[in-house]
Amino acid sequence: MTNSLISRESFAARIWRKTLDGVGVKFGFAWIALLVFAAVFAPFLANSMPLLMSKDGVISAPVLKYLSVEDVWVLANFFLALIAFRFRVSVGKRVLLFLISSALIAVFANVFVRPPALVIYDDFRTPAYTEVDWRIMPPVPYAPTDYLRDMVSKGLEAPFETQGHTHLMGTEENGADVLSRMIHASRIALSIGLIASGIALFIGVIVGGLMGYFSGIVDMLGMRLVEIFEDIPTLFLLLTFVAFFGRSLYMMMVIIGVTGWSGYARFVRTEFLKLRKQDYVQAAVASGLPLPSILFRHMLPNGVAPLLVSVSFGIAGAILAEATLSFLGLGVVDAPSWGAMLDQAVKSSSFNWWMAVFPGGAIFMTVFAYNLIGEAFRDAIDPKLSGKGEGV
Amino acid sequence: MSKLLEVRNLRTYLQSGGRQVRAVDDVSFSIPKGETFCLVGESGSGKSVSALSVIRLLPEGVASHPTGEILFNGQDLLKLDDPGIRAVRGSQIAMIFQEPMTSLNPVLTIGEQITEALQIHHPNMSDEDAQERTMLALEQVQIPQASGRFRDYPHQLSGGQRQRVMIAMALACEPQLLIADEPTTALDVTVQAEILRLMRKLQDDTGMSMLFITHDFGVVAQMAQWVGVMQQGKLVEVGASSEVLHKPQHTYTKQLLAALPENLAKPVLVQTQQQPEQVAANPTPLLQIRDLKVWFPIKKGVFRHTVDYVRAVDDVSLDIPQGQIVALVGESGCGKTTLGRAVLQLEPPTSGSIQIDGQELIGLSARELRPMRRKMQIAFQDPQSSLNPRLLVETTLTEPMKVHGIGANQEERIELASQLLESVQLNRDFLWRYPHEFSGGQRQRIGLARALALNPEFIVCDEITSALDVSVQAEILQLLLNIRQQRNLTLLFITHNIGVVEYLSDQTVVMYQGKIVERGETAQVCGRPEHPYTQKLLSAVPRLVM
Numbered sequence: 001m002t003n004s005l006i007s008r009e010s011f012a013a014r015i016w017r018k019t020l021d022g023v024g025v026k027f028g029f030a031w032i033a034l035l036v037f038a039a040v041f042a043p044f045l046a047n048s049m050p051l052l053m054s055k056d057g058v059i060s061a062p063v064l065k066y067l068s069v070e071d072v073w074v075l076a077n078f079f080l081a082l083i084a085f086r087f088r089v090s091v092g093k094r095v096l097l098f099l100i101s102s103a104l105i106a107v108f109a110n111v112f113v114r115p116p117a118l119v120i121y122d123d124f125r126t127p128a129y130t131e132v133d134w135r136i137m138p139p140v141p142y143a144p145t146d147y148l149r150d151m152v153s154k155g156l157e158a159p160f161e162t163q164g165h166t167h168l169m170g171t172e173e174n175g176a177d178v179l180s181r182m183i184h185a186s187r188i189a190l191s192i193g194l195i196a197s198g199i200a201l202f203i204g205v206i207v208g209g210l211m212g213y214f215s216g217i218v219d220m221l222g223m224r225l226v227e228i229f230e231d232i233p234t235l236f237l238l239l240t241f242v243a244f245f246g247r248s249l250y251m252m253m254v255i256i257g258v259t260g261w262s263g264y265a266r267f268v269r270t271e272f273l274k275l276r277k278q279d280y281v282q283a284a285v286a287s288g289l290p291l292p293s294i295l296f297r298h299m300l301p302n303g304v305a306p307l308l309v310s311v312s313f314g315i316a317g318a319i320l321a322e323a324t325l326s327f328l329g330l331g332v333v334d335a336p337s338w339g340a341m342l343d344q345a346v347k348s349s350s351f352n353w354w355m356a357v358f359p360g361g362a363i364f365m366t367v368f369a370y371n372l373i374g375e376a377f378r379d380a381i382d383p384k385l386s387g388k389g390e391g392v
Numbered sequence: 393m394s395k396l397l398e399v400r401n402l403r404t405y406l407q408s409g410g411r412q413v414r415a416v417d418d419v420s421f422s423i424p425k426g427e428t429f430c431l432v433g434e435s436g437s438g439k440s441v442s443a444l445s446v447i448r449l450l451p452e453g454v455a456s457h458p459t460g461e462i463l464f465n466g467q468d469l470l471k472l473d474d475p476g477i478r479a480v481r482g483s484q485i486a487m488i489f490q491e492p493m494t495s496l497n498p499v500l501t502i503g504e505q506i507t508e509a510l511q512i513h514h515p516n517m518s519d520e521d522a523q524e525r526t527m528l529a530l531e532q533v534q535i536p537q538a539s540g541r542f543r544d545y546p547h548q549l550s551g552g553q554r555q556r557v558m559i560a561m562a563l564a565c566e567p568q569l570l571i572a573d574e575p576t577t578a579l580d581v582t583v584q585a586e587i588l589r590l591m592r593k594l595q596d597d598t599g600m601s602m603l604f605i606t607h608d609f610g611v612v613a614q615m616a617q618w619v620g621v622m623q624q625g626k627l628v629e630v631g632a633s634s635e636v637l638h639k640p641q642h643t644y645t646k647q648l649l650a651a652l653p654e655n656l657a658k659p660v661l662v663q664t665q666q667q668p669e670q671v672a673a674n675p676t677p678l679l680q681i682r683d684l685k686v687w688f689p690i691k692k693g694v695f696r697h698t699v700d701y702v703r704a705v706d707d708v709s710l711d712i713p714q715g716q717i718v719a720l721v722g723e724s725g726c727g728k729t730t731l732g733r734a735v736l737q738l739e740p741p742t743s744g745s746i747q748i749d750g751q752e753l754i755g756l757s758a759r760e761l762r763p764m765r766r767k768m769q770i771a772f773q774d775p776q777s778s779l780n781p782r783l784l785v786e787t788t789l790t791e792p793m794k795v796h797g798i799g800a801n802q803e804e805r806i807e808l809a810s811q812l813l814e815s816v817q818l819n820r821d822f823l824w825r826y827p828h829e830f831s832g833g834q835r836q837r838i839g840l841a842r843a844l845a846l847n848p849e850f851i852v853c854d855e856i857t858s859a860l861d862v863s864v865q866a867e868i869l870q871l872l873l874n875i876r877q878q879r880n881l882t883l884l885f886i887t888h889n890i891g892v893v894e895y896l897s898d899q900t901v902v903m904y905q906g907k908i909v910e911r912g913e914t915a916q917v918c919g920r921p922e923h924p925y926t927q928k929l930l931s932a933v934p935r936l937v938m
Contacts, residue, residue, distance in 0.1 A: 280779055283842060293791070
């Protein structure tokens with residue numbers, strides 16, 4: 001009866017296929033893919049300078065000149081990740097390779113990329129850039145910090161309000177284009193989720209794995225540590241740090257990561273306690289395999305799946321935490337962020353729906369997408385649900 | 393004799409992930425009043441689904457019955473609506489299940505559960521009457537001190553007692569038909585014998601009919617007047633049990649009966665005559681266990697101080713000679729698995745001595761133990777959990793070789809691994825597959841191949857055939873004998889199946905409550921048991937010898 005179900009694919013491939021079964025999860029991945037695209041190519045999607053122009057027969061790409069270190073690093077990482085994905089080596093080696101080359105690029109970019117210290121966006125509206133043979137502008141021809149106060153009668157402008165310069169999502173009180181800010185803000189949303197969860201995952205797996213495998217006194221001490229970290233209110237800690245050390249995105253990532261690992265540790269501990277008694281782990285012990293092999297080859301891959309579920313919810317939580325902080329006006333100052341945009345919507349004298357709807361919708365969609373993915377993962381991994389119904 | 397239940401041309405199709413499975417395909421049988429009909433077959437043959445179809449317990453959306461009628465007292469159960477079937481269920485047809493642990497609600501007392509069942513079917517019954525009836529039912533199933541047990545929770549009872557409570561609950565409403573789905577499979581043989589005896593007695597007292605589902609032909613021989621053999625949803629042979637069991641007509645029934653360990657041809661007899669010479673030539677036993685104790689502390693109180701010990705293995709001394717198969721027999725919880733694991737140092741022993749080839753194992757560090765691991769390996773019971781689902785068979789087999797420096801390079805090890813697969817009668821290409829692509833029997837073979845990968849002298853086989861169907865079990869047993877002959881292996885074969893012991897082993901060791909109560913040549917222990925426990929154990933085994 002069951003023989004026909006036998007197929008030739010690895011466990012990971014099977015989970016992946018089952019995860020992608022549903023409609024909702026496809027939407028979730030599509031939205032995340034869109035965000036990644038927006039985050040990586042932000043300077044090419046929304047900028048005040050031409051992508052490519054020809055003046056007096058000389059072809060130039062002003063946008064490249066103004067790429068920041070961060071822009072270069074993000075772009076390079078994106079292509080690196082694509083290449084690493086193609087390599088037919090083990091996952092661990094791929095990650096290691098990626099991390100090493102990513103660090104190298106960061107160093108190189110810091111040394112060699114020297115964008116102009118000051119960008120005056122009005123320059124791009126002077127004849128030097130406008131009276132040309134031909135030019136290709138980005139789809140959204142406004143940089144996120146290109147404040148058009150001097151151009152228009154008032155700063156706030158609803159979508160399609162004025163003829164001449166179309167702002168698809170309107171402008172904020174300083175006259176900057178909301179869509180452009182949204183596109184650039186996707187970087188913060190993505191990076192805070194991934195990096196904060198990455199830090200939490202790293203600590204959680206190590207602490208939880210040690211607790212689960214060694215149990216006994218190690219487990220007892222580890223659990224007390226977990227309980228201590230569970231009692232730290234992340235938001236208030238963030239507020240305190242912002243008050244004392246100023247605003248920094250990286251500090252936020254680290255704090256969210258360092259306080260958020262306890263749940264992962266609990267998950268890994270439970271899995272390892274269970275896996276320790278599994279016959280194949282016992283067989284590995286009986287074969288005299290070394291401890292790292294038992295831990296990382298025989299136990300971790302079998303225990304990591306439920307973790308992915310909680311990670312995807314964790315990413316959503318980190319995004320929300322950042323949005324909350326920015327909404328309270330304690331987020332990053334120099335770069336646009338969805339939470340900060342919501343804050344602006346509320347603070348201005350009149351309620352401007354376009355300032356609330358678009359960033360709010362983006363936060364909602366992103367958290368929703370991660371939750372959909374997490375739920376699909378959970379359903380794919382749970383053997384009790386296999387074969388019953390479709391995915392999310 | 394009038395028929396209580398008549399099943400005609402029953403088909404049950406199950407919908408599973410867009411595919412339709414013909415779980416029951418054109419099955420017809422009937423059960424006379426007061427008699428027992430046994431459905432036998434291997435796992436997945438559709439016997440449980442047939443029974444669930446009769447009582448209509450299959451989920452509506454999943455199961456459908458394209459054809460068939462189930463006549464119970466002349467009434468077609470398939471045509472009844474929900475309230476109609478509910479009136480029949482429980483009061484006229486009752487069911488008991490395999491796992492007594494999960495069939496009872498853990499948060500209600502057993503008395504409450506039986507009383508509730510009674511009052512649902514007899515709404516006018518007063519509380520006092522219901523309690524009295526419950527008490528009677530508990531006495532009927534011979535639970536000792538039934539009145540005191542009324543307020544017990546399921547976890548306070550043993551497995552056998554729980555199954556008795558289940559029977560009491562099923563019989564409280566005096567059903568005409570009792571459906572029993574493998575009611576004794578999860579129980580030890582001695583308990584099984586008691587439960588079967590009880591069920592026969594209750595049948596005599598009440599005159600009910602039984603539809604009894606089992607995979608064990610020994611149980612069939614004890615219980616059934618009528619028997620039906622199922623294969624892949626079809627009923628291949630039906631008849632009086634004496635006819636079917638002793639003069640089977642269908643080839644499948646013949647195969648099944650021939651695969652029973654007690655009926656397997658014994659090539660082992662030829663070998664046992666060679667064994668004494670080997671023993672004589674090699675007088676020191678391969679494995680020497682002296683005064684081995686494995687005690688687990690019971691901790692209580694705030695400071696977790698040890699109040700007592702569970703003496704899983706208590707003062708066991710045992711010699712296992714080179715080249716012999718020693719069977720370790722006992723009921724669940726007697727410490728046989730713990731002993732097997734303690735020998736391999738998977739469970740740290742409390743005290744005692746274990747020597748393999750004269751080398752002491754106890755007290756060695758993990759590093760010192762590593763070279764010793766080559767000599768001794770283990771194969772497990774559960775085919776589901778014995779292989780790492782994330783690793784290719786190739787990795788599972790070659791990784792230990794690499795650690796122990798077997799084979800000069802990976803190509804050589806892969807060649808060795810494919811030879812191993814061939815020696816357990818599997819295809820070489822199976823190296824490049826994942827465990828979930830195999831059936832239970834194939835996985836057990838791979839588990840054996842892994843145990844053989846280090847070319848050990850000694851293997852602990854922990855119930856390796858218990859989770860398998862009889863025909864697959866027969867193949868694995870024959871394979872084991874072959875391998876033993878080729879490699880001069882020494883086996884400690886842990887099992888609870890006496891038939892397997894008689895077929896396979898040279899020596900038998902009987903364990904009871906952590907101690908060895910009897911040991912000796914298999915023929916002697918199984919033929920003329922001396923210890924009262926061994927005698928009880930052997931007499932409880934349902935046998936069917938052709």
